Amino acid sequence: MSTRPLVILPAPQLRLASAPIARVDDGTRKLAEDMLETMYAAPGIGLAAVQVGEMTRLITIDVSHDEAAKEPRVFVNPEILWKSEDLSVYEEGCLSIPDYYEEVERPARIRVRYTNLAGEPEELEADGLLATCLQHEIDHLDGVLFIDHISKLKRDRVTKKFVKAAKEKARI
Template sequence: MTIKPLIILPDPLLRQVSKPLERVDEPLRKLADDMLETMYDAPGIGLAAIQVGEPLRMLVIDIAKEGEERAPQVFINPEIVHSSDERSVYEEGCLSIPDYYAEVERPASVRVRFLDREGKEQEITADGVMATCLQHEIDHLNGVLFIDHISRLKRDMVVKKFKKLARDRQPSRLVG
């Protein structure tokens, strides 16, 4: 398995809508395994393919707590088919927006239809952290970031900070 580099804000790739997958095959399962390895290394609890530069409708999640056995899940072409009216608030972070956290309000539970790593259609009803994580990662597949759910002022400050960090990472050009 390979740890892949993460795409970091303000990279425009994060705003791209990911393409549905036509089939589940061995190269796709390898990408899922690489994504899980990347997510564990970061460390995080969810990762969308777009975050490793692959604009494909696939995400991985493992919400097992530290000390618990890993419970990796792969979601291919996930779609939310039902959202509850009840809302919940969780403090979210994102591997593509390192070291920034904010409270986000989302539906408390969702039902998601998807293909598993074998290509079989599945449906899951999730609440709590799993519901939040699924919504966060599916947002990524649609070019939406969790900061899009916070106030415009806070979002603008975060984007400005990450644009400055990206500029500072650029090698300076020496004339000589």
């Protein structure tokens, strides 16, 4: 396992849709291992493959909040089948938009279909933080960022900040 560099806003690939994984193989499992290591090192609770430069439909999540009892989850080709009408609000952040947090309203419960690392189809009904994290990471696979769920004024402000930082970094 190894950590991978994170893709940071305003990188254009963050706005692109990721390709489905045709079949789960050793390369998929190695990417998932690297993503989990990168996610834990960051530290974060979720990571999409696009955030480490891989344009493939793979996400990793661990919302356990317990270093001693980690609960890593890997979702290949996840898709949301159902969303509740009930909404919940969580303060979200993103490893690709470091040190920026904002409250986002999303469906409180969802049902997701995905493939596990053994190549088997599964479904999961989630609520709370897991439902929010799944929606956040699946959005990444479609080129959507959590800042797309906030006001245009706030989104423009944070985007401008990261564009400026990228230009300054490029000059160095």
